[in-house]
Every structure is written in C-alpha cells, then in structure tokens.
Amino acid sequence: xxxxxxxxxxxxxxxxxxxxxxxxxxxxxxxxxxxxxxxxxxxxxxxxxxxxxxxxxxxxxxxxxxxxxxxxxxxxx
Numbered sequence: 001x002x003x004x005x006x007x008x009x010x011x012x013x014x015x016x017x018x019x020x021x022x023x024x025x026x027x028x029x030x031x032x033x034x035x036x037x038x039x040x041x042x043x044x045x046x047x048x049x050x051x052x053x054x055x056x057x058x059x060x061x062x063x064x065x066x067x068x069x070x071x072x073x074x075x076x077x
Contacts, residue, residue, distance in 0.1 A: 014074035
C-alpha cells in the first residue's frame, strides 16, 4: 500500500498554533511555530488532515489535552 505524504505538496510550510484559552495579547506572545503541518499535528496529538481542514479563520482544533487551538499558515509580513 502506498503511503500518502501530505506535506510533500507544501514543501513543509511553517504553521503557527495559538492557544485559544489565553487572552489575545498573551496568545500572540505565546504562539508556537512548527516547520510543517505534520509537526503541529504531532504536538497537538491530532492528524495532519485535521490541521489542513481547520487552518482558516474561524476554525479551531481540539488538542489531545482538551484545549482549543487556532492553527494558521505562518506568513512573512
């Protein structure tokens, strides 16, 4: 059976994860960055597919610890 590498098409695009249980200023300061969606998914204890389906504004994911997080593609400003 062929394994599907989801990150292969993105070339390991960096992602940022925000803890939604924190107030906004603290959330921004304590945001975590990951080299790819797979790394972020591993830290959250969810599948990379869940990251891909929920990394847009207004969507969130629940981590293995029960907390909710916002996951976004890290963009250079």
